[in-house]
Amino acid sequence: MAAASRDYSRESKLLSGLISTRKIMSLKSSWTFFCLILSVSRCFADDDHEMEEFLKREYSLSKPYQGVGSLGSSHWELMGDAMVTTDQVRLTPDMQSRQGAVWSRIPCHLKDWEMQVHFKIHGLGKKNLNGDGMAIWYTKERMQKGPVFGNMDNFTGLGVFVDTYPNEEKVIEAQKKRYTPRTQRLFPFVLAMVGNGTISYDHERDGRPTELGGCNAMVRNLKHDCFLFIRYIRRRLTVMIDIDGQHEWRDCLDIPGVRLPQGYYFGATAITGDLSDNHDVISLKLYQLTVLRSKKEEEEAEEEITIPSVDNMDLLRAGDVDTGMSGTAIFFCVLFSMLGCFFLIGVGLVMYAHWNESRRKRFY
Numbered sequence: 001m002a003a004a005s006r007d008y009s010r011e012s013k014l015l016s017g018l019i020s021t022r023k024i025m026s027l028k029s030s031w032t033f034f035c036l037i038l039s040v041s042r043c044f045a046d047d048d049h050e051m052e053e054f055l056k057r058e059y060s061l062s063k064p065y066q067g068v069g070s071l072g073s074s075h076w077e078l079m080g081d082a083m084v085t086t087d088q089v090r091l092t093p094d095m096q097s098r099q100g101a102v103w104s105r106i107p108c109h110l111k112d113w114e115m116q117v118h119f120k121i122h123g124l125g126k127k128n129l130n131g132d133g134m135a136i137w138y139t140k141e142r143m144q145k146g147p148v149f150g151n152m153d154n155f156t157g158l159g160v161f162v163d164t165y166p167n168e169e170k171v172i173e174a175q176k177k178r179y180t181p182r183t184q185r186l187f188p189f190v191l192a193m194v195g196n197g198t199i200s201y202d203h204e205r206d207g208r209p210t211e212l213g214g215c216n217a218m219v220r221n222l223k224h225d226c227f228l229f230i231r232y233i234r235r236r237l238t239v240m241i242d243i244d245g246q247h248e249w250r251d252c253l254d255i256p257g258v259r260l261p262q263g264y265y266f267g268a269t270a271i272t273g274d275l276s277d278n279h280d281v282i283s284l285k286l287y288q289l290t291v292l293r294s295k296k297e298e299e300e301a302e303e304e305i306t307i308p309s310v311d312n313m314d315l316l317r318a319g320d321v322d323t324g325m326s327g328t329a330i331f332f333c334v335l336f337s338m339l340g341c342f343f344l345i346g347v348g349l350v351m352y353a354h355w356n357e358s359r360r361k362r363f364y
Contacts, residue, residue: 052290053114058106059266059286065089068102077103079143080150088280091134091150091270094123099150102281103142103267111262111301112289117228121164121188122221123277130220131165133188134270134279136230140197142265148201150269156197157264157308160230160239161207164188164220165275168205186216190228190252192239194260194308212310213253217241220277233289234297235259257311261304 058075065084067074078084082091082100091100115136123130135149139157146152149161166187191207191214193199202209219226224245231238237258240249266286270279293301 053287054290056110056113056286056288059104059108060284061089061102061104061281062283062285063087075105077105077143079103080145088120088282089268091268091279091281092272092276094125094272094276094278096272096274096276098276099145099269099271100279101143101145101150101267101269104265107263107265108138108286109262110288112233112291113231114233114287114289115230115266116283116285116287117230117268118282118285119162119219119226119228120222120280120282121162121219121226121277122280125275125277128166128187129275130277131275132271132273133164134162134268134281136160136228136284137267137269138232138260138264139195139267140261140264142267147203147271150271151267153200154197155195158192158194158232158237158258158260159201160190160192160228162188162190162217162219162228163206164277166206167203168208171204186218188217188219190214190217190239190241192237192253192255194258194310196307196309212237212255212258212313215241215250215252217243217252219243225282231289232258232260233291234293235300255310257313259305259307259309259311261306261308 061068061076064086068076068084068089069078069082078089078101080100081093081098082089082102084090089102091102092098115138117136119134121134125131133149135151137151137155137157137159139151139155139159141152141155141157144152148155148159149163151159164187166185169184169187189206191211193201193207193210193212195201195210199210201207219241222243222245225242227242229238229240229242229249231240235256235258237253237255239252239254241252242249244250266284268281268284272279
């Protein structure tokens with residue numbers, strides 16, 4: 001009986017030791033997994049320069065839009081035909097010759113920021129029978145009516161445009177010309193432009209001469225939400241869109257060397273002409289981005305920027321840019337050049353033969 005008891009006690013100790021060993025191994029495995037996750041997260045953090053974001057409510061616009069447009073009771077001010085409803089800030093109704101805007105009253109002094117725009121464009125007009133579009137701004141000027149999607153021309157700062165009407169295409173069609181596959185683009189089209197106060201937006205060419213880049217974005221009359229993402233960090237401008245209802249960002253443009261001063265104002269504007277649409281802003285959410293910088297990056301960030309500019313891009317050029325020639329035009333240019341050369345050679349040979357004949361007659 002005592003032997004059986006000792007055997008049972010020994011088995012209990014072995015079993016408890018085995019359980020303890022398994023617990024330790026399990027703890028070690030869990031700790032290893034935790035360290036792996038931590039190292040991976042640190043890698044991603046290092047890739048993103050350990051970036052953190054904070055919602056800045058004083059620069060953001062969202063439901064229930066309390067006091068928007070009222071004097072002294074909101075950080076946002078309405079202009080033109082813009083109006084507030086329970087669901088959105090409607091910049092323009094689906095009516096002709098309207099323009100409206102909503103502008104922040106507080107200048108933004110953040111070095112790095114990210115703007116997420118929730119918007120909707122819809123109306124009764126069919127494809128290419130709607131217009132004209134809307135824009136998101138970060139500019140020195142505010143509350144100025146004008147032809148650039150409801151804002152002034154020759155602006156100072158950044159404009160990101162959602163252009164819904166192909167003006168250049170209609171001009172080319174009126175001239176009985178055709179787009180080449182290289183230059184044709186689908187509308188609506190999202191593009192960005194940086195202005196320094198002297199650069200004009202070319203409305204007839206849909207801003208091509210001064211655009212930084214862009215992408216097509218079929219945003220009209222969608223049943224799901226549309227989002228626009230604008231990030232400015234370490235003098236790099238990134239624009240992305242989420243318009244497919246999949247909650248996934250799609251790249252639109254990514255431009256380094258963009259220099260934007262601090263202290264400018266955020267705003268959203270829209271305009272209609274002979275064609276129209278409802279242009280609605282559901283929310284504008286601004287996030288402050290906190291990024292760990294190297295000493296060199298800190299020194300560069302401390303340099304004061306007074307005039308908006310883009311590195312390696314001549315924004316002061318005036319007039320049209322050379323769009324190049326089509327293959328057919330190049331072919332005819334080469335053909336006529338060769339014919340001209342042959343003609344000149346023929347004329348030269350005839351003149352040489354005539355001169356040579358005259359010289360021989362003088363010797364007889």
